[in-house]
Amino acid sequence: MDFFEEAYHGSPPWDIGRPQPAFVALEEAGRIVGDVLDVGCGTGENALYLAGRGHGVWGVDSAPSAIELARRKAQERGLAATFRVQDALRLQELGRTFDTVIDSGLFHALSDPERPLYARSLAAVLRPGGTYFMLAFSELEPGGFGPRRVTQQEIRAAFSDGWRVNEIRAAAFAGRRSPDGSRAWLSSITRV
DSSP states (O other), X not given: OOHHHHHTTSOOTTOOSSOOHHHHHHHXXXXXXXXXXXXXXXXXXXXXXXXXXXXXXXXXXXXXXXXXXXXXXXXXXXXXXXXXXXOGGGGGGGOOOEXXXXXXXXXXXXXXXXXXXXXXXXXXXXXXXXEEEEEEEBTTSOSSSSSOOBOHHHHHHHTOSSEEEEEEEEEEXXXXXXXXXXXXXXXXXXXX
C-alpha cells in the first residue's frame, strides 16, 4: 500500500481538521482568486474552506481514502467542491484550467526527478498569469522527523522556466505534533 494511502487509514500528522492558517491569510488578503485547484488536497480542509468562501474548487490527491473523506466532508458541510483521485504529475488529465493553484505539503514530498515533471504538470492546469501558492517545509526546521526540507534555491530552480517567483517568505506549517507549527516557506509563483 502507498505511504499516503496507508497514512489516511489512521490520523496523519498533517491532517489538522482545519485549513492551514497560511492559506486562510492569503484568502483573507484577497490573493486567492477565481477557480482554485488544491493539489495534494488530502481530506480537503483547504479546498472546503475556499469553497465556503465562494471559489469554484477542485481538490486532487493520489490517496483514494483521502478523497473519500474529502467528499464526505463536502456533503456533510453542504459545500460544492469536486474531489478526484489524480496523480499530481499528470494534472493535464483533468482537462481544465484554474486561476489559482494551492499546494499544502506536496512539493516537499517530491523527489528531485519529479520536481520538473510537477512544474510542467502545474503549467498544464494553471492559466497564464495565474498564481501557484506553495507551503513546504523549510530547511530551517530542525530535527529529522517529518518530510524532506526544502531550500529557497530548490524552489527557484524548480520554477525557473516559464514561471516568475514573486515571493518566498517564512511561514508556519501547522501540524498535530507541532502546536506552533513547523518552519516552512510560503511561495507565490506566477505562470508566465
